[in-house]
């Protein structure tokens with residue numbers, strides 16, 4: 001179908017004609033025309049959000065991505081051979097996780113199948129992620145179902161992910177750059193995506209309800225213990241505390257209510273929905289056969305159930321503690337001088353109310369440190385991070401200080417609380433403070449000096465107490481000298497400065513590698529590095545600091561088979577900097593590390609994550625003499 005025909009069809013649908021498209025597509029086209037006022041004749045390139053915004057979106061989605069990761073990787077392995085790429089988007093439609101064949105990177109990025117792409121309907125027109133967010137249903141948007149002509153080569157299938165309280169929090173999508181003409185070719189894709197989402201939601205429910213009774217349901221006893229269709233959690237008083245989306249639909253159907261109203265289900269007695277009391281429900285454990293665990297639902301249907309007992313809440317305290325719980329400060333880094341010094345300063349400064357300025361290149365962990373300071377300080381309020389570079393100049397004051405009703409055109413009728421107020425009793429983290437516009441600097445100074453905030457358009461100030469930690473990758477002192485940063489604000493923010501070293505200067509790279517391997521491992525499965533891959537990482541200069549290392553390990557974790565990261569799994573630019581080290585060349589690998597450490601055996605052993613005796617044994621075995 002040509003460009004002109006596509007536009008004509010959309011216009012006909014807009015005028016009420018039936019052109020044979022699926023109802024979900026027709027409704028989405030109408031939203032594009034009527035609600036978002038999009039013009040089908042105006043082709044738009046894919047929108048990719050800035051790195052800074054992407055970071056914020058990814059941080060907010062961190063927990064979900066962590067839980068979803070093994071499901072995503074498994075699904076990707078199933079579909080990668082047919083050239084699908086996989087996207088996970090947050091509830092704003094921004095892609096926060098992406099798995100695809102890096103050799104198609106350019107084409108995928110252009111088509112918007114990439115990290116940071118914005119697939120919300122008002123931005124991108126009818127598309128699978130956007131329509132899924134708008135309807136809450138799994139669906140396929142195939143080729144010319146797309147509203148925007150730029151996207152019509154694509155075929156995309158998406159399913160919504162709901163949290164345990166019934167809110168739509170993310171969308172899982174698999175997409176093809178080119179696909180067969182028939183839409184029915186994607187039915188299998190929809191089935192795969194939906195069943196992955198079901199498993200992700202189940203894992204999420206299990207992780208969130210360790211201390212509640214979990215009930216899993218299936219229509220047939222054979223699948224009950226292996227692949228249940230729905231699950232809910234119930235507390236000791238018999239009230240429903242959480243559910244998967246399947247659970248939400250089951251409970252809603254039981255009472256004839258709309259599944260889109262989770263508030264009518266959460267917090268209600270479970271016995272309102274089933275013909276059984278709490279003790280009967282709790283007795284449906286694996287002690288009896290699945291076919292004997294029948295349960296009657298109040299709408300007259302019959303299901304099979306599996307009850308999983310809550311985990312014991314009380315843990316006996318051992319007389320001798322063998323392992324100390326990891327304190328926040330210990331997460332700062334390995335035991336090396338630079339980091340031990342930092343640890344000492346954080347321990348002293350964090351409990352005080354002093355404003356702290358964090359300096360360090362991008363990716364050195366300034367926000368990570370700010371969160372640790374917040375934890376160590378023990379304040380009860382929230383940690384609120386504001387990226388001063390990411391907020392448009394004209395919005396920064398209303399974002400920070402809030403506004404009163406009717407403060408400006410486009411303001412919410414009720415007015416809005418600012419981020420400073422959100423941080424009351426907690427920590428306000430001002431990231432990239434050097435990028436704050438001059439006018440906003442003056443207002444921030446007043447807030448800090450007077451301890452009260454005046455919302456935009458308001459006349460009554462509100463008293464607030466909060467801790468300020470700010471960060472900049474640019475030397476703020478120099479900016480003050482150059483006149484681009486207010487000196488008085490600089491002094492207010494900078495009662496103490498903590499500097500974060502560049503990754504290549506820290507000296508605890510092996511410690512960081514191990515932490516990041518733990519961070520990116522799928523639950524219950526240790527992620528390891530092959531010796532050659534470790535050498536490559538140890539020899540890289542890491543200009544992007546810990547963030548670059550973190551991304552490289554996340555990338556490799558997504559790519560590697562069987563939890564062992566090989567050189568080929570690492571991002572290409574790393575492999576390109578490879579000295580001749582391969583698993584087939586253990587001798588070269590060992591020599592490369594030794595030479596990087598100027599022949600210092602203890603240091604080389606530390607970098608390889610082995611002890612000195614093992615290092616000596618390996619050197620002897622490989623015929624490498626002691627360096628002189």
Ligand SMILES: Nc1ncnc2c1ncn2[C@@H]1O[C@H](COP(=O)(O)OP(=O)(O)OP(=O)(O)O)[C@@H](O)[C@H]1O
Nearest residue numbers: 331332333362363364365366367368473546547550
């Ligand atoms: N000590 C650490 N241990 C483990 N991970 C860390 C550590 N420090 C930082 N990271 C990780 O490295 C990444 C980058 O850290 P962070 O965002 O704090 O850097 P930043 O200095 O604030 O960057 P930018 O200046 O670009 O905002 C994050 O994913 C963070 O979790």
